[in-house]
Amino acid sequence: MSVDASSRQHGVSSVLVGRRSELDRLLGALRAPSGIVVVEGEAGIGKSRLVAEAMATEPATTYFLGQCEMVQEPFLLGPVFDAIRRSAERLVVPQRLNPVTGALVPFLPEIADRLPPEPPRLADQAAERHRLYRGVTALLAAAGPAVLVLEDLHWAAPSTVEFIAFLAAHPSSTLRVVLTVRTENHDELAIWEALARSPLGPATRIPLQPLPAADVRRLAENILGGVALSESFVSSLSEKTAGIPFVVEEVLRTLTDEVPAAPYEADLLAGLAVPTALRDMLRQRLISLDERTQEILCGAAVLGMQPDEELLGRIVEHDAGTVARALGRGMRTGLLFESAGRCRFRHALVRQTVYEAAPAPLRRLLHLRAAHSLQAGPQPHPVARLAHHFRLGGKDSEFVRNAEAAADLAIGRGDDATAARFLLQALEVELPLGERIRLARRLGPVAVHGLAQSAAVPILQALLADRRVDTASRGDLRFLLGRLLRQQGDLRQAYYEIEQAIPDLVDSPASQALASAILAVPLVSGPTLADHRRHSANAQRLAIATGDPRVQIAVRIADCSLRLESGDPSGRSAAEALLAEPALLVRPREVGRASLNWAQEVLDLGDLQCAETLLAKGIGAIEQLEDLRLAAVIHLTAAEIELAAGRWSGLLERVRRIAAELGDFAAAQLDAQFLLGRLLARQGESAEAELMLREVIASAAARGAIRPLVPARAALARLLLDDGDAAGAVEQALLAIDQVRAKGIWVWGADSVLCLVDAQQSLGRLELARRLSDEFVGRLTGTGSPAAAATVLQWRAIFARAAGDHEMALGLLGNAVADLTRLGLAHERGLAVARLGEWQCSSGNVAGPANLAAALRSFGELGARRDIARICRVMRSNGVPVPSPWRGGRRSYGATLSPREREVSHRAAAGRSNQQIATELQLSTRTVESHVASALRKLGGRSRRELASLLTPTLPEPGEIVDAVAPPGPNSAANSMTGR
Numbered sequence: 001m002s003v004d005a006s007s008r009q010h011g012v013s014s015v016l017v018g019r020r021s022e023l024d025r026l027l028g029a030l031r032a033p034s035g036i037v038v039v040e041g042e043a044g045i046g047k048s049r050l051v052a053e054a055m056a057t058e059p060a061t062t063y064f065l066g067q068c069e070m071v072q073e074p075f076l077l078g079p080v081f082d083a084i085r086r087s088a089e090r091l092v093v094p095q096r097l098n099p100v101t102g103a104l105v106p107f108l109p110e111i112a113d114r115l116p117p118e119p120p121r122l123a124d125q126a127a128e129r130h131r132l133y134r135g136v137t138a139l140l141a142a143a144g145p146a147v148l149v150l151e152d153l154h155w156a157a158p159s160t161v162e163f164i165a166f167l168a169a170h171p172s173s174t175l176r177v178v179l180t181v182r183t184e185n186h187d188e189l190a191i192w193e194a195l196a197r198s199p200l201g202p203a204t205r206i207p208l209q210p211l212p213a214a215d216v217r218r219l220a221e222n223i224l225g226g227v228a229l230s231e232s233f234v235s236s237l238s239e240k241t242a243g244i245p246f247v248v249e250e251v252l253r254t255l256t257d258e259v260p261a262a263p264y265e266a267d268l269l270a271g272l273a274v275p276t277a278l279r280d281m282l283r284q285r286l287i288s289l290d291e292r293t294q295e296i297l298c299g300a301a302v303l304g305m306q307p308d309e310e311l312l313g314r315i316v317e318h319d320a321g322t323v324a325r326a327l328g329r330g331m332r333t334g335l336l337f338e339s340a341g342r343c344r345f346r347h348a349l350v351r352q353t354v355y356e357a358a359p360a361p362l363r364r365l366l367h368l369r370a371a372h373s374l375q376a377g378p379q380p381h382p383v384a385r386l387a388h389h390f391r392l393g394g395k396d397s398e399f400v401r402n403a404e405a406a407a408d409l410a411i412g413r414g415d416d417a418t419a420a421r422f423l424l425q426a427l428e429v430e431l432p433l434g435e436r437i438r439l440a441r442r443l444g445p446v447a448v449h450g451l452a453q454s455a456a457v458p459i460l461q462a463l464l465a466d467r468r469v470d471t472a473s474r475g476d477l478r479f480l481l482g483r484l485l486r487q488q489g490d491l492r493q494a495y496y497e498i499e500q501a502i503p504d505l506v507d508s509p510a511s512q513a514l515a516s517a518i519l520a521v522p523l524v525s526g527p528t529l530a531d532h533r534r535h536s537a538n539a540q541r542l543a544i545a546t547g548d549p550r551v552q553i554a555v556r557i558a559d560c561s562l563r564l565e566s567g568d569p570s571g572r573s574a575a576e577a578l579l580a581e582p583a584l585l586v587r588p589r590e591v592g593r594a595s596l597n598w599a600q601e602v603l604d605l606g607d608l609q610c611a612e613t614l615l616a617k618g619i620g621a622i623e624q625l626e627d628l629r630l631a632a633v634i635h636l637t638a639a640e641i642e643l644a645a646g647r648w649s650g651l652l653e654r655v656r657r658i659a660a661e662l663g664d665f666a667a668a669q670l671d672a673q674f675l676l677g678r679l680l681a682r683q684g685e686s687a688e689a690e691l692m693l694r695e696v697i698a699s700a701a702a703r704g705a706i707r708p709l710v711p712a713r714a715a716l717a718r719l720l721l722d723d724g725d726a727a728g729a730v731e732q733a734l735l736a737i738d739q740v741r742a743k744g745i746w747v748w749g750a751d752s753v754l755c756l757v758d759a760q761q762s763l764g765r766l767e768l769a770r771r772l773s774d775e776f777v778g779r780l781t782g783t784g785s786p787a788a789a790a791t792v793l794q795w796r797a798i799f800a801r802a803a804g805d806h807e808m809a810l811g812l813l814g815n816a817v818a819d820l821t822r823l824g825l826a827h828e829r830g831l832a833v834a835r836l837g838e839w840q841c842s843s844g845n846v847a848g849p850a851n852l853a854a855a856l857r858s859f860g861e862l863g864a865r866r867d868i869a870r871i872c873r874v875m876r877s878n879g880v881p882v883p884s885p886w887r888g889g890r891r892s893y894g895a896t897l898s899p900r901e902r903e904v905s906h907r908a909a910a911g912r913s914n915q916q917i918a919t920e921l922q923l924s925t926r927t928v929e930s931h932v933a934s935a936l937r938k939l940g941g942r943s944r945r946e947l948a949s950l951l952t953p954t955l956p957e958p959g960e961i962v963d964a965v966a967p968p969g970p971n972s973a974a975n976s977m978t979g980r
Helices: 005-010 020-030 047-057 077-088 099-104 107-116 126-140 158-169 191-195 215-223 231-241 244-257 276-287 291-303 309-316 322-334 348-357 358-376 383-392 397-410 414-426 433-450 453-464 470-485 492-504 511-522 529-546 549-566 571-579 588-605 608-622 627-644 649-662 666-682 688-702 706-722 725-743 744-764 767-780 786-802 806-823 824-842 848-862 865-877 897-910 915-921 924-937 944-950
Strands: 034-040 062-067 146-151 175-182 205-206 336-339 344-346
Touching: 005 309, 020 034, 020 175, 020 205, 034 047, 047 175, 062 077, 062 924, 077 126, 077 146, 077 158, 077 824, 099 126, 126 146, 126 158, 146 158, 158 175, 158 191, 158 511, 191 725, 215 231, 215 244, 231 244, 231 348, 244 276, 276 291, 276 348, 291 309, 291 322, 291 344, 291 348, 291 358, 291 608, 291 767, 291 824, 309 322, 309 358, 322 336, 322 344, 344 348, 358 383, 383 397, 383 414, 397 414, 397 433, 414 433, 433 453, 433 470, 470 492, 492 511, 511 529, 511 549, 529 549, 549 571, 549 588, 571 588, 571 608, 571 897, 571 944, 588 608, 588 627, 588 786, 608 627, 608 897, 627 666, 627 824, 649 666, 649 706, 666 688, 666 706, 666 865, 688 706, 706 725, 706 744, 744 767, 744 786, 767 786, 786 806, 786 824, 806 824, 824 848, 824 865, 848 865, 897 915, 897 924, 897 944, 915 924
Parallel strands: 034 175, 034 205, 062 146, 146 175
Antiparallel strands: 336 344
16 A cells, blocks of 8 residues: 555554543633643654644634744744734724723734724833733734643743733633643743642642554554554554654654655664654754763663663663763753663664764764673673674674674574574675575575565675675575565566575585475475476475474475365375474474464365364374464464354454455465455455455465465455446356466366356357366366365256256255255355255245355354345345345344354364454353353353364254255265266
C-alpha cells in the first residue's frame, strides 16, 4: 500500500491519537462558566494539537489565539493583542461596549471604528496598564462566550504574566483562558503565583504524558496513510521517539522523504538523523551551558542513554564532583532526568543531538577512551559495547574482532537476528577477500533464521561476482544465497542458485544433501515431479553417506513433504513414523516446522483430522521456542483448518490480522493473502476477493511459486463462474490445468477440472472437459487425496447426468456428499448437498427440498452469503419455501452444538489445552471450559478424551441431510477413483 500523499506532505496525523481523556477534560473545562486551564508537558508532547482539537470541537465559541515567542520585542501584551488582531475580521461585539475598551484604540487600529473613543491617558503607568488590562478583559468578555488561548507561557513577558494574574483575580462569566506551558523548569515560572490569585481556586491542570506503543502505532499508521506497520518497527519508533508525538511526526517526515513508500522496517530508523526542528530546539538548551558541562554531557552521550558515572569520569578525565555538577546542570535544562537514582537522557533523540553537537575528533577520542577503559576492566569483557566504541573510535580491526565475538555470544543464546546484525556491521568494513568470505559464510545461516535476508543478499551477490572466490567458497555462498532468496519468496531464483551450488559443494556432502532436499520440495514452477524425485533420491543417498542424524532428519522431512504434496499414499505413514523418532523430537524447531508444513499439505489432500493433529504437534513444539515468525505461521495454519472445517465465526478479521502480521515474511505472506482471498470469495465479497486472488496469481507467477498459483487460479475460476463469467472461468481453469500437467502433480488439479466441467456445461459444450477429466482420472488413480477423490465423483456425476443416467448421477453425487461429510469439509459438502438437492428437485425426487433446506442451513451457519442467495433462488425456482430460522433473534441450538462449541470442541479433541484454545480464539479460559463442558453434556461424553470419537465427521448433524443420499458404495471416493 502506498503512503497517502497528503499525510506524507504534512507529516501530521489527521486525527488526535491517544488523548481522549485529556480532550474530554479540556472540553469540560471550556464548557464551564469561567476558569483557567493549563495544558502542560514537554516540548513536542502535543499541547497545541490538543487545544486545536478542542477548538475544532466547539466551533460556536469565539477563540482568540496568541503565541508567546522566545525572542520578542518589548511590546505590551503583544501575544494578547496579536490574538485579537487575528480575529478582527470575524470579531462580533455589541454596539455599546464598556467605555474602558477605548483604551485599546492605539493598540488595535484594525478595530478602532468599533471601539468607544480613546480616554485621556493617565499619568501613572501602573494605573494606565491596569486600565489596559480591564479594557482587554471587557472586550474579550463582550465577544463571549469566548476563549483566550495563549501558547508557550514559559516564554511570556512579565506584562503578559501580570495580565493573566489579573484575569485569575477577576474572572468573567463569558471568558475562559487556556494556557500551554512546557514542563522543563516550569515550576520556577511566575505564572503559578499569578494563577494562585484566582477566587475560583487553582487552575485546571492537564498534564500530557508520552504515548504508549499502541498509540504510537495508531499515530504512525495515520500519518503514513493507513500502512500497516510491523511490531518491530513500532517498537523501534517508540523507543527512538520516547512516545512524543512531535518527534514521531518529525521522524516519519524524515523517513518518508528518504523512503517514500511502504514497507517500513525497523532498521530504517537505526541511522535516522535527528529532525532539524527538534535538533535546533535541543541545541539551544545545550549551548546555554558552559563548555566543560557540554563536554561532559557529550561523554555521557557517548556512553548511552543512562551513562555509568564512574566510567564517564574516566573518559572525560574529571573528578566525580565535577561530573555530578555537570549532570545536575543537564537535568535542570531538561536534557537529562533522574531515573532510579541515575541520570538518563530524556529520550534517544536528545542523546543523539548532544552527541552530534560535539566535534567529531572529540567523539572519537571519547569512544576510544571508553573502549580501552572497558577492555581494562574485569572479564568477561562487554564485547558488544567494545565493538560499538571501537567502531566509532575508528579502530576497524578491533571492531571486527569484538563484533564477531558479540555474534558468537548471540548465536550461543539463540539470538540469530542479533548475530546477523553484528556480522553485517563487520562486513561494512574494508576487509581482505578471505576475511569477507569467512564472515559472509558465518552470516548466511543466521541471516536465514534471523530474517536479515534483505541486507545479506547483496553482500553474497557481490562476493559471487568476484572471480577470485574459490570453488568451495563459491558453492557455500551460492547455497546460502539460495536459502536467503527462498525465505524472501523468490522461489525461482532460489531454486536456480541452489541447483548451481550443488556441483561446487563436492567437498561437503552434508551441504549437498541439504541443498538437494530443498530442491526436492515441489514449491517452484518449472521443475517437474520427476525432477523433485531425482533430487530427493540424491539427497537421501548423500545423507546416508554423511552419517549425520541432523542431515538425515532434514532430508526425510523434505521427502515426506514431497510425498504428501504429490498425493503419495505413503506420505502420511512416513510422516507419522518420523515424528515418533527421538532424533527429531529433540529438535523442537524442526518438529514445529515439519508439523506445520505437513499439516498444510495433508489439509490440501482433504485429511482435516490429520491436519489438526499435526497442528497440535507443531504448537506443542513451537511454544518452547517463542519464535514470533513460527507463531504467525501457526495462526495461518490454524485459520486454513478453520476455513476447511467451516468454523468461520470471526475468521475474516483474524485472517486480515494474520496477513498484516506476515507482511514482512514473504515466504508465508502469499499463503495468507490466498487464504484471505478464498475466505472473501466464500463469504460473498466478490470484488475484494477477485482483486486479492488476481494479486496472488500475479505475485506467485513472478516469484515462481507454483503453490498457491495453481489453487489461486482454481479459486478465481470458481469465483468468476459464480459471477456469471463462464468464459473467464474456463480460461483460468485451463491455465491451472496446464500448470498441473507441466508439474506432474495431478492431485493439485481436481478442483480446476470440476470448475471447468461446470463452466463448460453452462456454455453447452462438455467435449474438452470430458477429455481432460479422462486424463486426470487415470493420473489420480491410486493417489492418496480423499478430497480429490470426492471431486472426481462430482464431475463423474455431472457427466452421467448429461448422458441422461439420472440414477447413476444421484448415486455418484450422494457418495461424494457422504465422503465430504466423513472428511468434515463443511463448505465443499454444502455445495455438494445443494447440487444434489437441485438435481433431485428437477427430477421430482421428494428428497430434493429437504436437501436444499439442509444446504441453506449449512451455508447460514458458515455465513456464506453468496451461496445463501444462490440456494434461495434455486429453492424459489423449484417452489420450495425458503425458511428464515435465524431471523428475529439469536438462534437456539438445543441439543446441537453451536458453532463456537464446535470450534472449541474440535480443538480440545485435537489435544490443545484450554489456554491454547483461549489464545487462538481470543476467549477467556473460563469460557473455553464452559464450552467444553456444554459440548460433553450435549454429546453424552464424560471427559475431553472422548471428544475425538464423539465428534467424528461421519455422524451427521440432526436434520441436516435426508436419507435419500446413498451410503458409500463401490463408487465412493473411499474405494476408488476409477473411470466414468
